[in-house]
Amino acid sequence: MLEKHPLSAPKVSSPLYRALLDYSKEVAIILHTVNDNEYWAVMDRLLAPQSDTIPVLGTPLTGSITFPTKGMVLGRFGGYKVAVVQTNMGAECRDEIEVALERFPNAQAIIGVGVAYGAKKYQYCDVLVSKWIEDLSTVKFDVGNNIITRGEKLEMRPWLVNIFTKQTGEFAIKQNFSCTADGLRRPQIAGGILFSASWLVDNAAVKSEIFENAPEAIGGEMEGWVLSSIERKLRNKNPPRNIGVIIIKGLADYGDGTKGTQWQFTAAKAAVDYTFFQLEDAGDGALAYPSPSKLAAYLREIRTDVNREFE
Numbered sequence: 001m002l003e004k005h006p007l008s009a010p011k012v013s014s015p016l017y018r019a020l021l022d023y024s025k026e027v028a029i030i031l032h033t034v035n036d037n038e039y040w041a042v043m044d045r046l047l048a049p050q051s052d053t054i055p056v057l058g059t060p061l062t063g064s065i066t067f068p069t070k071g072m073v074l075g076r077f078g079g080y081k082v083a084v085v086q087t088n089m090g091a092e093c094r095d096e097i098e099v100a101l102e103r104f105p106n107a108q109a110i111i112g113v114g115v116a117y118g119a120k121k122y123q124y125c126d127v128l129v130s131k132w133i134e135d136l137s138t139v140k141f142d143v144g145n146n147i148i149t150r151g152e153k154l155e156m157r158p159w160l161v162n163i164f165t166k167q168t169g170e171f172a173i174k175q176n177f178s179c180t181a182d183g184l185r186r187p188q189i190a191g192g193i194l195f196s197a198s199w200l201v202d203n204a205a206v207k208s209e210i211f212e213n214a215p216e217a218i219g220g221e222m223e224g225w226v227l228s229s230i231e232r233k234l235r236n237k238n239p240p241r242n243i244g245v246i247i248i249k250g251l252a253d254y255g256d257g258t259k260g261t262q263w264q265f266t267a268a269k270a271a272v273d274y275t276f277f278q279l280e281d282a283g284d285g286a287l288a289y290p291s292p293s294k295l296a297a298y299l300r301e302i303r304t305d306v307n308r309e310f311e
Contacts, residue, residue, distance in 0.1 A: 027104040038114030041268035046075040078279025090198035117255030118219035130247040136197030157244035195220030
């Protein structure tokens with residue numbers, strides 16, 4: 001079906017569309033991506049032959065998502081029903097994430113998965129897990145033009161941190177994942193403070209000063225603070241919405257002006273594979289484990305006459 005209609009959307013009047021609406025209410029996790037390397041690292045997992053993944057492209061489910069050729073995609077990831085969303089970068093992702101949260105009203109977690117810059121103590125493709133997100137958007141300069149970080153620091157929900165920081169030593173063994181060209185090392189999993197700002201950190205002097213103020217920091221990216229602030233707003237609503245946010249990124253560069261593209265996809269793949277690995281083992285009540293997919297059953301039913309479902 002995906003081969004026949006890789007960029008199609010079902011007719012609004014079709015049973016398949018109604019099945020998609022039902023499925024969207026059962027989505028437990030929103031996987032948030034920004035660039036194409038992040039998006040396709042996730043899709044590489046979702047498009048496995050045994051999955052029940054289907055694109056929801058061009059339908060009202062996509063709302064105002066900026067990338068109409070990708071939009072939102074529904075599928076099963078690590079045993080959970082997920083929606084994959086690709087948005088704009090940095091602060092511009094806010095409106096798109098809020099649309100996604102409306103479309104998936106029962107989602108319990110947003111996981112920002114992809115690539116980040118890292119501290120020098122880590123290596124390419126190590127996986128960085130946010131225990132805290134620190135806002136860099138309010139950075140100030142003193143009279144000597146030195147950087148002063150004055151941003152708020154938000155702690156991730158403990159139940160999400162527990163899922164993604166347990167049993168990290170088993171990851172390389174189970175996945176047999178190697179992230180260097182010669183295949184001699186496997187990724188380290190590091191949890192700690194992740195910086196977040198809508199501006200790109202890609203200067204050695206700036207990065208050095210930022211990390212001097214917070215030597216315990218593990219790295220940084222551009223969307224985590226937005227996602228965390230949305231989570232906080234939802235928790236403070238009446239009635240509150242209980243949703244968690246966590247950022248899981250592969251180290252693709254050091255934010256020091258030497259950024260290239262060599263490690264982008266491989267680092268994203270390390271983060272995606274690690275996220276999948278932990279979600280496979282998380283069916284212990286941390287998230288509501290999904291029921292068998294009505295969508296998968298319906299796709300099997302219409303497989304011989306799939307064209308009647310599409311415009």
